[in-house]
Amino acid sequence: MASQGLGKEQSVQDLIAKSRNKQGKKVLEKVMPLLLLFTAVVSVLTTFGILFTLVFETFEFFQRVSITDYLFGTEWFPFSGNNPTFGVLPLILGTLKVTVIAIIVAVPLGIAAAIYLSEYASDKARRVIKPILEVLAGVPTIVYGFFALTFVTPILQQLIPSLKIFNALSPGIVVGIMIIPMIASLSEDAMSSVPNSIREAALGLGATKLEVALKVVLPAAISGIISSIVLAISRAIGETMIVSLAGGATPTFNLDVTGSIQTMTAYIVQVSSGDAGYGTTIYYSIYAVGFTLFIFTLIMNLLAHYISKRFREEY
Amino acid sequence: MKYIDETVVMKRMKSRLKFNKLWKSLFLIATLFALLCLVVLLVRIVSQGSGYLNIDFLTNFASRFPEKAGIKAALIGSLWLMAVVAPVSIILGVGTAIYLEEYAKQNKFNDFIRTNISNLAGVPSIVFGLLGLTIFVRMLGLGKSVLAAGFTMSLLILPVIIVAAQEAIRAVPNEQREASYGMGATKWQTITRVVLPAAIPGILTGSILALSRAIGETAPLVVIGIPVILQFLPEGLLSEFTALPMQIYDWAKRPQEEFLYVSSAGIIVLMILLVVMNSIAIFIRNKFQKRY
DSSP: OGGGGGGGGHHHHHHHHHHHHHHHHHHHHHHHHHHHHHHHHHHHHHHHHHHHHHHHHHHHHHSSSOOOHHHHOOOOETTTSOOOOOOOOHHHHHHHHHHHHHHHHHHHHHHHHHIIIIIIHHHHHHHHHHHHHHHHHOOHHHHHHHHHHIIIOOOOOOOOTTOSSSHHHHHHHHHHHHHHHEEEEEHHHHHHHHSSHHHHHHHHHOHHHHHIIIIIIIHHHHHHHHHHHHHHHHHHHHHOOOHHHOSSSSOOOOOOOOSOOOOOOHHHHHHHHHTTTTTTTHHHHHHHHHHHHHHHHHHHHHHHHHHHTOOOOOO | OOSSSSHHHHHHHHHHHHHHHHHHHHHHHHHHHHHHHHHHHHHHHHHHHHHGOOHHHSSSSSOOTTTOOOOHHHHHHHHHHHEEEEHHHHHHHHHHHHHIIIIOOHHHHHHHHHHHHHTTTTTTTTHHHIIIIIIIISSSSSSSHHHHHHHHHHHHHHHHHHHHHHHHTTSOOOHHHHHHTTTTTOOHIIIIIIHHHHHHHHHHHHHHHHHHHHHHHHHHHHHTOOOSSSSSSOTTTSSOOOOHHHHHHHHHSSHHHHHHHHHHHHHHHHHHHHHHHHHHHHHHHHHHOOOO
């Protein structure tokens, strides 16, 4: 019956031989890997594009501003007409202020949430809480920025009357809230991968759950936890919209967190939303600042990668 | 002779158990704090913005007057943006994933591609904006167009899609590939007719989640210099446009209080869009994803 469909003289063998000789198929087998390789190369080209852009335009910037003035200057007044100064330290300090506050908020809360989810929560609770944390991680940063400016800042102003409308504290706290899910979820992954036999051994010796969590699971998962913190720091450094909306645009070189600041990212946004003409020193300065930012985050990412590889406990 | 003094054990155990209980509730409070933040954020934005959210808001263009301000140009602009980002990023991302999972041999070049992708995922979005400004807007002369912004966003979410697609492809068991080869199928036939159909729910879920990140991303658009107050809709891929997060950012920056409410209304529209996209992703995951 089945041979009816094959026609008179055709056998399965003929069919195989025939399809093997089809040129189109052969070409496809050869061409597709190349096409796919080409798509894979796009991501490599992206990296080169970023490096090329940053290095090239930053080089142009250093034709106009000396590199030592940039790296060690403590005054960033690019817009002051006749005598602009480009010392990047105030911008870096602004970024660091926000990052440190964010980490102070996010690390205890994130790790506590991770311990709860991995050591205490029932399966049911975990199945409810984890997706909600994912939602929190998916909220656009512009929404967080709006939240910082219109909700967190007014509340903080009631607690600290001297707090300015634009300050480092409010965006710092909100960036912290933003990175809680990241720390919680990555740390929870690290803690969940600690094998149960180790927990049971500790419990069998009479340890309480808290002791198991803090003295057994936490040390065993520490590489994953630290690398999640480092990745979160990297996110906080590169965070843009929250600090642009709530942080202000005053690059200051002091440790005050109640006054207006400017971060590296917020400066790039300030220049981009204004009309800095193409080819001006200010135009090139955003690439120098972007390059500085890129190096900071690159170091953090490589560090996180190194920690999780180097100190991982294999079970 | 008594080796264990029960009263001492009970006494010590009591305080240890008390500590355990105390810390358990502290951990729970920390977990709930994150959830509380989400609730406060949503309630706050809905209560502020819902007054301004009506049909006029959806069908009006931007305006200097808060009562007349609308989100039409931004909403349509965001959809235009997605129309570029979705095909470009999915084709490039899935192509890369197939290459890495099915074709790539273990050598230095392919290792470099893999390391490069994980590093690219950590680059701040604003740096992608600088890339877009230099390469797409200026060097390729695309201007502040849908295409320039779309390409920039595609590159930004490319690592996310690659990783999601890689996981989906890896989850297809090798037995299925071998069965296909055993029937005489070629490698490409196996990929298109066996591996991809099995992996497509996972790929789609990951891609939609990545796209929902792109639709809320603001920083690259600001750097590219997307205009804000537009009184017209984009006519093609090369025309200027504005997008939802840009419009929200502009309103939030304004000093008048009314614009804060308008901004909240904009955020509600953006969040509804995100909820819809995420629901589709979850639906696809639950409905079509097979576990092997």
